Structure formats: C-alpha cells, structure tokens
Amino acid sequence: MRTLIVANWKMNKNLAEASQFIQDLLAIWKAGGPGAHSTEVVIAPPYTALSPTGEALTGSPLRLAAQDVSAHKEGAFTGEVSAGMLADIGCEYGLVGHSERRSGAFESNAIVAQKAEQLCLNGLKPIVCVGETLGDRESGDTAEVVLEMLRSSLPPPGTPGRDKLVVAYEPVWAIGTGLTASPEQAQAVHAIIRDCLEEEMGEAGKRTRILYGGSVNPQNVKSILSQNDIHGVLVGGASLDAIEFGRIFGYLDSEDLPS
Ligand code: PEP
Secondary structure, three states, X not given: OOOEEEEEOOOOOOHHHHHHHHHHHHHHHHHOOHHHHOOEEEEEOOHHHHHHHHHXXXXXXXXXXXXXXXXXXXXXXXXXXXXXXXXXXXXXXXEEOOHHHHHHOOOOHHHHHHHHHHHHHOOOEEEEEEOOOHHHHHOOOHHHHHHHHHHHHOOOOOOOOXXXXXXXXXXXXXXXXXXXXXXXXXXXXXXXHHHHHXXXXXXXXXXXXXXXXXOOOOOOHHHHHOOOOOOEEEEOHHHOOHHHHHHHHOOOOHHHOOO
C-alpha cells in the first residue's frame, strides 16, 4: 500500500506563512529520494488557507485536505463549510472525528459518520479519526472503545466511495503531548482495526489504509512505519515546520517501508 503522510496544521498559519511553507516543502520534495516520491503527502491547512494552498499545490504531487466539514449538504448552517464547497476548491481528503473536535466541539460518532458520508458523496476521501483516552487505556478498554468508535463513525454501507476512506488511529493521550504509542502498541490496535474494517467493509476493508497519529516526528517515524498494519502517519505539531515535516517524508527510503 502506498504510504500516506498527512500534515494537520490545526489553527495555525496565516496566508503568508502557508505560502512560504508550501514553497519550502515543494523544494524539499524535489530534493527527496525515491522513498519521498513513492509517498503520498497531504496538507490540511485551516479553512482560510485552503484555497490558496490548493492553488500553490496545483501541478505538484502533494494533495489537499480539509480539517473538518459540515454534516449537512447545504442550507442554513451559519459558519459551516460543506463537502461540495471543499470539492469545489480541489480538496481530495477531509479529516473527520479528530479528538479535538470530538471533545472540543462535542461531536458524536453519529455526526462523524454523517460528515464522512458527505465527503464520500462529494468525491472526497474521509480520514476517520479514532482513539482512546489515557483512562480507557489504563482500564484495559482500548480495543472496545476504539472499535465502537470506528463502527459508529463509518459512513453507511452503500455510500459511494466508502471503499476509499482512510482510518487514523490517534490515541488521545499521545496527541500534542510528546508521548507516542510504541510501534508495538500502535500495531496491536491497528491489527484490530484491520479486522473490524474487514468485517464492516469486506474486501475493501483489506485495502483501507490505517494511519497512526500522536506526536510523530522525524526521529520516531521510521519505527512506526515499520509495522505491518501502519500505512502512514497523521502529523500535528511536527508538520508546522517545512524542514521538520520534510524530514518525516523527504528522506524515507522505500526499502525501509513495508510493502
Ligand atoms: C494530530 O493533531 O492529529 C496530531 C497527531 O498531533 P501531534 O502530532 O501534535 O500529536
């Protein structure tokens, strides 16, 4: 499976900063080795920088993602942005169910599933985020929590494009904390996510890419990606600096990665 590396800028970067980042990153991309060029790299800027970032990426192999989307198709939803609008400006992916939205904006699994459905219906690929809290892990409930979250956050069966979705496993205790799940801890959860995807989606579930997220950096990315069921990473803090982010994908060697 092709490795997928996603930069989630969260609420960071004005237009000038976004533009400088893309200019620097494209230069790093061009200088990168074969590993870099076989990797799919996706940038998720804040809404205000989406359109100009998309324009700056035009003609490059780098792709654009939104950090969120409305659960509704259109209408009286002040402040929201629909999947159709994101398609209109060239977004290819959309994050849904990030833990900062599940906790900060009280998004339920049902809302996350509706958002994922809207993305699919508009030709975008949802990146469905799931992950346990430290309390869940300490009480031995990681598998149960993650699987319930995943099953209830998927777009309904029969949704066109459902087979193209991506799952991101992001333990909440590892996001922005500097703590990382060990490669073995992450692999154990990815393996149960894989089984669940096969149950829910059949053949397509065998091909679904499962990303790891949680304090990924240039030092730990290779060991994380060496695991069988880890097909990429979702990067927050370390994606804000073009050189640091470039180190995450730019010099990966294809032989270092599982097939
Ligand atoms: C994230 O926000 O998805 C994330 C993984 O953040 P960080 O890399 O900063 O932990």
